[in-house]
Amino acid sequence: QIGDTGGPGDAKKMVLIPGVAAEPFYISMECGFREAASAAGYAVDVQAPAKFDATQQTPIVTGVLADKPGAVLIAPTDDKAMAGPMRQLKDAGIKVVEVDTKLEDTSIASSTISSDNEQGGRLAARTLAELVGGKAGSVLVLNTKAGTSTTDARAAGFEEEIGKHPNLRYVGQQYTDNEPDQAASKVTATLSANPDLIGVFATNLNTGEGAATGLRNAGRTGAVNLVGFDASPKQVEDLRGGAVQALIAQDPTTIGRTGVEQAIAALEGEPVRRDVETDLVALTKADLEANSKYFYKQRC
Amino acid sequence: MKPRAGLRRLAGANTLWIAVVLLVLIAVFGALRPDAVLTVFTVQTTLVETSVLLVLSVGMTYVVVTAGIDLSVGSVLVFSGVTSAMAMNALHGGDATTAGWGVVLVGLLVALVSGAAWGLVNGLLIARTGLPPLIVTLGSFGAALGAGQLISDGSNVAGVPDVLSDTLGTGTWFGVPNLVLVAAAVTAVGALVLGATAFGRHTYAIGSNEEAARRAGIPVTRHLVRVYLLAGVLAGLAGFMALAYFRVASITGHDTDNLNAIAAVVLGGTSLFGGAGSVVGTVLGVFIPAVLRKGFVIVGVNVYWQPIAVALVLVAAVWFDQSRRKARDRR
Amino acid sequence: MKPRAGLRRLAGANTLWIAVVLLVLIAVFGALRPDAVLTVFTVQTTLVETSVLLVLSVGMTYVVVTAGIDLSVGSVLVFSGVTSAMAMNALHGGDATTAGWGVVLVGLLVALVSGAAWGLVNGLLIARTGLPPLIVTLGSFGAALGAGQLISDGSNVAGVPDVLSDTLGTGTWFGVPNLVLVAAAVTAVGALVLGATAFGRHTYAIGSNEEAARRAGIPVTRHLVRVYLLAGVLAGLAGFMALAYFRVASITGHDTDNLNAIAAVVLGGTSLFGGAGSVVGTVLGVFIPAVLRKGFVIVGVNVYWQPIAVALVLVAAVWFDQSRRKARDRR
Amino acid sequence: MALPLLDARELVKHYGNVEALRGASFTAHAGEVVALVGDNGAGKSTLVKCLSGVARPDSGTILFDGAPVALDSPVSARELGIETVYQDLAVAPDLDPAANLFLGRELRRPGLLGRLGVLDKREMRRRAVASFHELGVTLPDVDVPIGALSGGQRQSVAVARSVVWASRLVFMDEPTAALGVVQRERVLDVIRRVRDQGMAVVLISHNMPEVLAVADRVEVLRLGRRVARFDAAATTVEELVGAMTGALTQEDA
Amino acid sequence: MALPLLDARELVKHYGNVEALRGASFTAHAGEVVALVGDNGAGKSTLVKCLSGVARPDSGTILFDGAPVALDSPVSARELGIETVYQDLAVAPDLDPAANLFLGRELRRPGLLGRLGVLDKREMRRRAVASFHELGVTLPDVDVPIGALSGGQRQSVAVARSVVWASRLVFMDEPTAALGVVQRERVLDVIRRVRDQGMAVVLISHNMPEVLAVADRVEVLRLGRRVARFDAAATTVEELVGAMTGALTQEDA
């Protein structure tokens, strides 16, 4: 079997492998990670794939493995495909901590710090129902690409929960290839076909931005309730400005910080908490300022 | 005789049959959901949503007519949007949302210059050193995106002036969205320059036989630089239009713009081997997939069937167009 | 005289200078991090991670030599992986994880047949009707992905037999990963067939002048069908290899496989206009970007700089290769 | 007169608005060199393309050995033993002369390798060099792609190709246009030798002295129609030019 | 003798291993037709390419009007008043004959539109039709892309191109190879007329009677080197062929 890596590495080094580069969610996680790890005296490195995708994350994992840090914090982009490379990390004596997403195989990571995406989808449905009040109408889910595990889980949770609200007619989900212009186009097309559209759940940043644009273009901003996922500065700005009516926010900074704590515990032989759940909150314009700690960061 | 000659000229136009395909598509969707398809709203939004791609595709038409290819347009769009938004923010204390027209104009200039810079790099490398356009623009595809991420620290840039997004982004003029007006103007100028000027003629000549063009004294190197420059400037303009439309400079979500633009150009009858093609064809090539995607959502086709249906109609459209054209040539 | 003639033949090989580029890259990274780069592990993983792309690129080389293009390979890979995994699961009560070799063989067959089916569709449409390869394979790019999603209901398919993933996926043979052996065998056969057989000769002839090939009595239509069929079968094999390696049929993450394969082919000296090229060049064209990406991760280059650096090295490599080749021709 | 080897009647071929052939007829007998002459644009090349399976006439009949044939592809012409030197040569510019000579009929290695399709490049090269030598062509380097050869060298390769493979009929569309004085004589010798082997040779040329020197019969095409037929021994350049330009017409052509 | 218009000395040009020119010299005077003859592959086309800025010689000097010039691009040759008919024609097959005739020198509309680069297609077409008429070319349809024309028609367009634009010197590399009898005579007439206007015409041809009919002087190239010069009035076909094949050499060529 592949994977004999030879000599020892640098135990005082920690690497974060996010799911994808350049997303405020992971940047915020990186902030928490850098802060906590540096404070504990570790050298840090961050290596992100250009896409949220196992085929791009795998070479990064094996590249990091060649470098032999003490611990790796990783957001696996596929709950099965990443098992092989991550097991190699473990076999090489590197402590593995899962952040945000997790593998199906629970024997590899020392600890998992995550927020439940399906739970987030359910929260989005409840929030939307509240925003709508008793009014009747159609609701749409804008998803990214078929097969993207995180956003599929959000959509699945939403679909399950929205069924409990008989006044809301679920017209199904549309895929957007994670492109804002397709999201905008699919929102306006849905508006043409279903003029009673009353709510849209956009499962990530790009779909949210596209949906907001489509609604604005249609002159239906606010009339159609838009619930987004994540709380990047632009999204918070849109929430404040009324382009978006609610956001489901995770707590990436805490995820990153907790991940470092658990990794250090594992490295130093202290007791490790196998599973840590972090908060998910629904932000609306009303309670926005009170929840500012959940806002994501563009840079640390 | 006069009207018949006109009719014959029309039937002889290379774009006639692909235009027929587009009209048939619209008619079919219109018949299926007359209440939803043939409304001012649907027409307006469809036009707006294709404006940015149309501007990219006009530039791509020139490139493909020279037998080149430009994979970098989507990344250049991103780069230009980022630099433009950041410049506007910097000029207005970090958040340009309330900035005025002066700042917007500077933003436009920055977007165009950013696009031009990448176009110039592409053009110089391709024309001067003779490197394959695919490799050069694949390189700038990666590099422009990386540079955009580097400048913006990897995240979307907000703070687009309201005056910009309210006028160019969502404003209309006698019911026609302003974005559409801009795209239409670019297309009209692009079509005229390619079809009626010496610049266009030289573009065709280079694509048809580069060596013959060089021997005829056409400054091939300079001309190629200008064509890629044009594609870059138009990508910069497209980035600025996207900025006005989305009110944010997105980093992600433009990785297939290049293929979409190339597909529109080829669908419109321009050969990848250069020498022939037209901007009018490209317009049709932009609208056919856009109408299809929109129509399938409106009539409620299953999400997994949508890409399959789009693929089938695209291939069938080109097939029909080609067999009609052949029949004409055989007449 | 003999050794000098051999030397001259070597220096005359079209692939020499791009091979020099690859060696220089490895040397540079090796000098920067000798402890991490020149280890068995790094070599093994780099080879394994390029195996799938290499198999796709061998098929793409044939297509590009005929002056065609195949944008569908990534989607066909996905489709074949999905059908293969679902077939194996169906044969073994819904979860093939513990299934034996019989089931694995059926899975391989299903993957190859799935790939062949799409290749045949591409080939027939392109060769029989003369539609542009870009449009046809753009269509199957969308359609194969959509079909894969339709079959798998939009999610990744798990349940890959352990015997498959432990042997083909991660097993080694005298230290050489089995996946690498498969890719190497495909490459060797591909190189020999293209370089030494009538099939290869006809492939070059069609790319060089399709009309001349037809007039010379080469069955151009049938040959083109076979070339796209080959690309499809190899995409199916690649899908099966990816299944073994990742233990899951992933339906995302292959939308740029087509561009990566085309870039490898062009980087290796094959012209998009057909008629010339070699599989050996393609191998180098696959490894240069792979080595770069890996090396940048190991030496710890900033993520945003990585695409820029890759772009710079790619363009520089082709530039160097081309200017050396020109110098040789001018001798 | 014996049954003609090839007898084409009333061929019509349109390209868009252009009528390239307007009812052209043409006859060739085994063992004769028949010259096909006519002004630029008269339709000679189009006729050759129709008779060698490259273009499909819109109407008309083609008899080969007295039986009607459908020449719907170059392969079907080849199977009848017809080879052609096209005016545009139709070579693969990226391949070397030997590869072009054997294009579509590659020699394979003996034994298993050959059955697997492996080429015998050495033997093809050897035979190619011999063929070129016979035509008086000197190639500076036989391994260079044919696109880099001089115009005359390239034309010689195309001529060699056709005479090596033909068994019944050879069409030669301006085979000597780019040839030097020596090479032209060699090609004319080859044409005579091929004729003497019992094949029919159809020669298209604008060089009237050359036509009269080598042809047994001459057929004249004008505006897509056969306007005259001559016995080469009994005609003159003036007569031929008269027929080509329309100054002279024969009723029964 | 007056100062030659063009005087090329000891040009050397390699293509890879092939030596196309091995110290070739060439002279042309204003007001004369000089024929450049030689066997296939002798280097005639390569010499023309070197003298019209398309290829760059590895060594050697070129004097134009007595002054050394660097012909590093077709544009610099054009600026000296040199035009060329290339053997491979070098036309844009997708463009129509008029567009090819005016390629690189398009006529513009008068006024503002013209300054914006708008073409005067009607006028270009009119003038193109006139030029073709003069050369005796009949085109079935002037709006068809040149790639669809017959070989002779295409060659006529290239010839028309060169004589319309030249002011000092015209190179013609086998301009009559594909032409019909009538068109060939017209082109030879044009060559004489151009010469009488005081330009130099360099004619490459493998047709020796044609060469002797129109040329004032003949220079012979063999294996990349000038081996003989003749006064056309005082030489014979036999002498020319002897020089081309190496049977006859002149010491001082």
Ligand SMILES: Nc1ncnc2c1ncn2[C@@H]1O[C@H](COP(=O)(O)OP(=O)(O)OP(=O)(O)O)[C@@H](O)[C@H]1O
């Ligand atoms: N593909 C085509 N499309 C349109 N017109 C064509 C095409 N091919 C030939 N023609 C026209 O048909 C006519 C006959 O052409 P053809 O090539 O047969 O002439 P030819 O007798 O061989 O002339 P040449 O002596 O110049 O070779 C010409 O007027 C030509 O322009």
Ligand SMILES: Nc1ncnc2c1ncn2[C@@H]1O[C@H](COP(=O)(O)OP(=O)(O)OP(=O)(O)O)[C@@H](O)[C@H]1O
């Ligand atoms: N690009 C090239 N690469 C390699 N060899 C070349 C190239 N161009 C020409 N040659 C060689 O140089 C020699 C001279 O070629 P050139 O075309 O000048 O001959 P020519 O005298 O014009 O012959 P022809 O009468 O057949 O036109 C030939 O042997 C030819 O094969």
Ligand SMILES: [Mg+2]
């Ligand atoms: Mg002809």
Ligand SMILES: [Mg+2]
């Ligand atoms: Mg020549």
